[in-house]
Amino acid sequence: MELSLDRLTKHYGSKIAVDQVNACLTPGVYGLLGANGAGKTTLMRMLCAIMESTSGEVLLDGKEVTSMGASYRDLLGYLPQDFGYYPNYTAEEFLHYIAALKGIPKGKARKKTKELLHTVGLDTVAKKKLKTFSGGMKQRIGIAQALLNNPKILILDEPTAGLDPKERVRFRNLLSDYADNKIVILSTHIVSDIEAIADEVFLMKKGRFIMHGSVPELTSKAEGKVWELTVPQKESRKWQEQAAVANLRHEEGQVILRIISDTKPAENAIPCEAVLEDLYLYYFGMEKENV
Ligand SMILES: Nc1ncnc2c1ncn2[C@@H]1O[C@H](COP(=O)(O)OP(=O)(O)O)[C@@H](O)[C@H]1O
Ligand SMILES: [Mg+2]
Structure with missing residues (x-):
């Protein structure tokens, strides 16, 4: 068939x-x-x-x-x-x-x-x-x-x-x-x-x-583009405005951002393993609508 x-x-x-x-x-x-x-x-x-x-x-x-x-x-x-x-x-x-x-x-x-x-x-x-x-x-x-x-x-x-x-x-x-x-x-x-x-x-x-x-094939395309970055709470908003932030969590007064970026977004950013959602965000950007 x-x-x-x-x-x-x-x-x-x-x-x-x-x-x-x-x-x-x-x-x-x-x-x-x-x-x-x-x-x-x-x-x-x-x-x-x-x-x-x-x-x-x-x-x-x-x-x-x-x-x-x-x-x-x-x-x-x-x-x-x-x-x-x-x-x-x-x-x-x-x-x-x-x-x-x-x-x-x-x-x-x-x-x-x-x-x-x-x-x-x-x-x-x-x-x-x-x-x-x-x-x-x-x-x-x-x-x-x-x-x-x-x-x-x-x-x-x-x-x-x-x-x-x-x-x-x-x-x-x-x-x-x-x-x-x-x-x-x-x-x-x-x-x-x-x-x-x-x-x-x-x-x-x-x-x-x-x-x-x-899923593994697609996910591999986002490999090397996913980063974790820890910033002080007051800088969190700035990062959300200027970068593709897939996720964030608060920890001990700091904010840990998951950022999708071709290049290392900051000196202290740590590379992470990609998941399918990262690829999706990478290609769709953080746009609200895609019509
Ligand atoms: N009957 C219709 N007449 C005019 N435009 C339509 C009609 N149905 C869907 N569209 C438009 O076609 C595009 C695709 O819609 P749709 O197939 O429903 O997408 P999705 O299911 O992915 O949300 C959208 O821009 C939608 O506004
Ligand atoms: Mg539909």
């Missing part, structure tokens, strides 16, 4: 949301990492064939996915970012309903619903209405509905949004169990969410893939 993106492009009027993106995906877990506005949702909607590209195409084993119709949809599971809920449905009713939309036979749908409610840890609230659910519980039902047809291609748009730390761990485990021999693509703007899950990360900025690779 090979999903390829060939110069995939989407314009909204004069706005270029996705710009000539190329990739070739075989089974594995792929992380799409980028700030809000980078083009992740637009790209994923094209991957799901629910949005037409302006130019370029998505091919599954050489076939254009928009021309495959139901045979592509049968292979696909999708959690949209703006996932719509039916507040008056119970968790179980909702999954039965989505299963019916996907054309899954009733008996099979019931069995699968039960199984998935257990997988996402919602079996005890199967008969509770969705309007009583927390954000994390809704997100888990969203993940369950994407898995109903046992998709070979699973596309999750910001699946960890709203999950608490315990739910994140559960999600991570669920995904590693599921991902075997499948193409899983998830987007996030949270670096730590992707670090532990993805085999390969695509860094997306302004509609383009600016870099991709495994």
